[in-house]
Amino acid sequence: ILNVEQSPQSLHVQEGDSTNFTCSFPSSNFYALHWYRWETAKSPEALFVMTLNGDEKKKGRISATLNTKEGYSYLYIKGSQPEDSATYLCANSGGSNYKLTFGKGTLLTVNP
């Protein structure tokens, strides 16, 4: 994997469902993995920054895990609510120039 890839591209779930999506990144070029939530007409909001293999972070109903050896991170949302509807972006800050490389995002729609 040369770039940051996210799947699925979009996702529709019902209120109350739990869901998860994936971010893949080059394990040979990793420093930190960032997750952002971007609601329509608002600014991207930082959720987590993770650096350690096996790291797990939690913020309310949202949690994330990190596997740096195989180059992936999962974002989990427990009991999805309509207000969770947003695009979830991940970004890798590997490389020598401190640049954040973003994936294309996963668009989550939670239906009431």
Place this chain on the structure above:
Amino acid sequence: DTEVTQTPKHLVMGMTNKKSLKCEQHMGHRAMYWYKQKAKKPPELMFVYSYEKLSINESVPSRFSPECPNSSLLNLHLHALQPEDSALYLCASSHDRGRSKPQHFGDGTRLSIL
């Protein structure tokens, strides 16, 4: 409410116009960023300022000229833009350039070039 303020929210300009985008933060952050985001694409880094000095220019055309007058302000001067430059321009800041520091984004300026 975002802690990074961008103005204007929307801008329509002709290809011969000169305009500026502005970004302001009062969080004491010493790194500031400009990103360009086209529809259905991820944000792409344009410039990074660290301690008010330009540290990264991602080979951006010279019709985009960044300026950091002080630690709280970041401008992007626009001149002779092309229709393909129409996009959402996002400003962000972080405590410093550390790669594990989260970035705080503004709401963006939606730019349309006629």
